[in-house]
Amino acid sequence: MMLPSLSGLVLLYVGGVLFINGLGLLQRVDEQALIFINAFVGIITFIVAIYLIFSETSTLIELKNPAFVLLFSGTYLWIAYNHYVNGDNRGLGWYCLFVSLTAIPISINLLQTAHGIWPIWLSYCWVSWSVLWFLYFMHLVFKKIPRRYLGYFTIIIGIASAWLPGYLLLNTKMGSPSETGLSRDR
Secondary structure, three states: OOOOOHHHHHHHHHHHHHHHHHHHHOOOOOHHHHHHHHHHHHHHHHHHHHHHHHHOOOOHHHHHHHHHHHHHHHHHHHHHHHHHHOOOOHHHHHHHHHHHHHHHHHHHHHHHOOOOHHHHHHHHHHHHHHHHHHHHHHHHHHOOOOHHHHHHHHHHHHHHHHHHHHHHHHOOOOOOHHHOOOOOOO
């Protein structure tokens, strides 16, 4: 049997980092905290992705889930790096566009193959993450989205799409871990 839920683990920490990043946009969190939490969550999600890659038989179907997790890892590690070196965020912004566009077919595929509430709900989460990553693209590349708006939106998406469901999955209050798409029964 798989660990209780790698999906719950990933989502819990993604929710935490989105919450803290939202507070950072609202200037309620200092730079050092942003570096730490983004590096920490980037590393956690990276380790989960590598675990999934090496614990599965490495077929294309089984590699898609770790690839999707790495979208998050890349984002948070890049944010940590940019805060550490005071880097230009435009490259990260363009990466956010890539992730936003990638999240759309992920959502569609989840919805088309859904059997149960959790996969349908997860499909809508991918839509919300796509919108969030697109707003970051607009903010980081074109400076079109105000920090305050993006901060509050990030907090809401973090709580609704990651923190709360991650907690519920870890406590087996929301679907079965094998339905999540990020873990499987062994």
